[in-house]
Amino acid sequence: GSEQFKVIFTVHQNTQHATMMATSRMNHTPCCFNNLLRGKKAISTAFVIALSILVLPTPLLPQAVAQKQQCSATEADFNSDPALQTMKFDIGFGPQEFLAYVEPDVSLFYQEKAGSRKKQVPAHNGWAAKFVNMSTERVKLFWDPANGRPGNLQAYLDPFEASGTASFPTHKFYMTSFHNENEILARFEIKPPQSVYYYDPITIPGDDAATQANLDALSHEEFELYQTLVTSRDFGKEYFNFTGREYLSLYPRNAPSHKIWRADYFGQEHWVTSKETHFVDLPNEKELGGIKEKGRERKLMDHEPRLLPQYRSPEPYLNMTLKVISCAPRAFEINNFLSETEVNHIMFLTTGMKLHRSTTAGANKQIVGEEDSTSSTRTSLNTWVYREKDAVIDAIYRRAADLLRIDESLLRTRSPDEYPEIHTKSSMAEALQLVHYDVGQEYTAHHDFGYASIRNPNQPARFATLLLYLNEGMTGGETQFPRWVNAETRHGLNAEPKIGKAVLFYSQLPDGNMDDWSHHAALPIREGEKWLMNLWVWDPVYEH
Numbered sequence: 001g002s003e004q005f006k007v008i009f010t011v012h013q014n015t016q017h018a019t020m021m022a023t024s025r026m027n028h029t030p031c032c033f034n035n036l037l038r039g040k041k042a043i044s045t046a047f048v049i050a051l052s053i054l055v056l057p058t059p060l061l062p063q064a065v066a067q068k069q070q071c072s073a074t075e076a077d078f079n080s081d082p083a084l085q086t087m088k089f090d091i092g093f094g095p096q097e098f099l100a101y102v103e104p105d106v107s108l109f110y111q112e113k114a115g116s117r118k119k120q121v122p123a124h125n126g127w128a129a130k131f132v133n134m135s136t137e138r139v140k141l142f143w144d145p146a147n148g149r150p151g152n153l154q155a156y157l158d159p160f161e162a163s164g165t166a167s168f169p170t171h172k173f174y175m176t177s178f179h180n181e182n183e184i185l186a187r188f189e190i191k192p193p194q195s196v197y198y199y200d201p202i203t204i205p206g207d208d209a210a211t212q213a214n215l216d217a218l219s220h221e222e223f224e225l226y227q228t229l230v231t232s233r234d235f236g237k238e239y240f241n242f243t244g245r246e247y248l249s250l251y252p253r254n255a256p257s258h259k260i261w262r263a264d265y266f267g268q269e270h271w272v273t274s275k276e277t278h279f280v281d282l283p284n285e286k287e288l289g290g291i292k293e294k295g296r297e298r299k300l301m302d303h304e305p306r307l308l309p310q311y312r313s314p315e316p317y318l319n320m321t322l323k324v325i326s327c328a329p330r331a332f333e334i335n336n337f338l339s340e341t342e343v344n345h346i347m348f349l350t351t352g353m354k355l356h357r358s359t360t361a362g363a364n365k366q367i368v369g370e371e372d373s374t375s376s377t378r379t380s381l382n383t384w385v386y387r388e389k390d391a392v393i394d395a396i397y398r399r400a401a402d403l404l405r406i407d408e409s410l411l412r413t414r415s416p417d418e419y420p421e422i423h424t425k426s427s428m429a430e431a432l433q434l435v436h437y438d439v440g441q442e443y444t445a446h447h448d449f450g451y452a453s454i455r456n457p458n459q460p461a462r463f464a465t466l467l468l469y470l471n472e473g474m475t476g477g478e479t480q481f482p483r484w485v486n487a488e489t490r491h492g493l494n495a496e497p498k499i500g501k502a503v504l505f506y507s508q509l510p511d512g513n514m515d516d517w518s519h520h521a522a523l524p525i526r527e528g529e530k531w532l533m534n535l536w537v538w539d540p541v542y543e544h
Helices: 045-051 075-079 106-110 208-216 220-243 340-349 391-404
Strands: 005-012 017-024 030-032 084-089 096-101 127-133 139-144 152-157 162-167 172-177 184-189 196-199 269-274 318-326 331-334 381-385 432-437 443-446 461-469 479-481 493-495 502-506 520-522 525-527 530-539
Touching (some): 127 152, 127 172, 152 162, 184 196, 196 220, 269 391, 318 391, 318 493, 331 493, 391 432, 391 502, 391 530
Parallel strands (some): 127 196
Antiparallel strands (some): 005 017, 017 030, 084 096, 127 162, 172 184, 269 318, 331 502, 381 432, 443 520, 461 530, 479 493
16 A cells, blocks of 8 residues: 555466566665565465556556566566477487477367367468479479460579469479470479478489489589588478478578567467557657668667657557467457557558559569569559658557567667677668558468578578558458468458557467468458558568
8 A cells, every 4th residue: 555666467377377566666676576475475366366456546557667668478488488399300410409399289279188179170271382493403483274274484493492382282383494494394283281392303213323423513512502402301301290390491590589479379468568659649740750860879768758759648658468369370469559640640641652563472582573573362552661751650660679579770770889790780671561452452361481592591581470450440351361270160360450450470480480370361352441551570680
């Protein structure tokens, strides 16, 4: 009952453990609430929970919290993912270990005993298909309509490079010589669970002499690249036997450098605070302006006010709650990520902007015509909004960084002394993509990740996608995860658009592999229209 103390209460549902922390108004020094109750071990859980609902005459969050961003997960929570298991293997270099992602039993997603439920087989049978050119020559990859007509060119594959697409069982592909499309080098048929298909003219099964001759003909660089692919292929077999998934990355690829929120069960909630509170009134155009500061000049310390605080909600912090809607893939919804004022401002920005037909290629430079390709798989219109546009857009980036538990400086161009260990000073995020869907427009099931060049030691790829919904009330237009793991239905999981809501999902697994289950679609608009923005964050760096 003392006015000297404010109380934060957190319940960890998975352990039924209640933790309380009190902070002194006088010196803002955190102290463990258990110390205040030392010797009172008989205190009941009912009393603790009842205590949490007392209405105290304090701000939304205590002053001590306002000194430093807080979140419900500890470093240990992020660093000790229960889905990671030690995989032991030997692919010719002696015994090795790898911390691999193993999908938990579906029953655990319902907080039930393992084996009590059975995983449903998704009605959508789409699949990731990756094609690897293990030759010294450039080739072309075609989708084969299997009706006697010419194939549909999918990608150019340089020597020892890879490309991919979302495909379906029984679909057929073939590779040809780059200069002669009639010279078919290899044919492939999609047969799940296989996702990775290799064209390897170097190794001749059953003919060691021919294989050795081919190896001898390689230059030193070609041999090193070829051996990298052989090692990755061999590792992939071990990985599949251990996890039941194909290894879509190129081995060895590090685990993500960014944090990944855990999704242990449906409905699980995490919270995180941000000093980037909502804009509730819109500054005039002169005050908004563009962001002129560069690099470290843009850094805001914890004790410093945010940009244009007079137009924001008065609370010192915005509390964001992430609710698990899917455990595999890991997907979360965050209500009220954007304020109505911010949504209206973004919609105003569309005035005078030229929207272009959206392209389907995202993170893969091997795809044909990436810069201007269009496809029936994606029929929306889009444009790009850069962080430097104005203070409102900058605040959205900063808030997204807090949500993802990433330093905001990683989402902008940095000064040389900011993260000097990272070789590039570019942002790890793409510009915000503003997308419009009209009646009949859609984006069929696809992946956001792509396949980096074998020559890039960083193996950069899209890591997380943050969808920001700008309107609601349309018929159709849901974001669907058609292959989410559950025990109730074969149908996809639909996230319904709602003004200001965000949906976060990851394209990478905690072990650095790409998540095939992150397949997602924008369902067709049947009535009305749909506006949204999406932010793609890369790991370990953004290179394209």
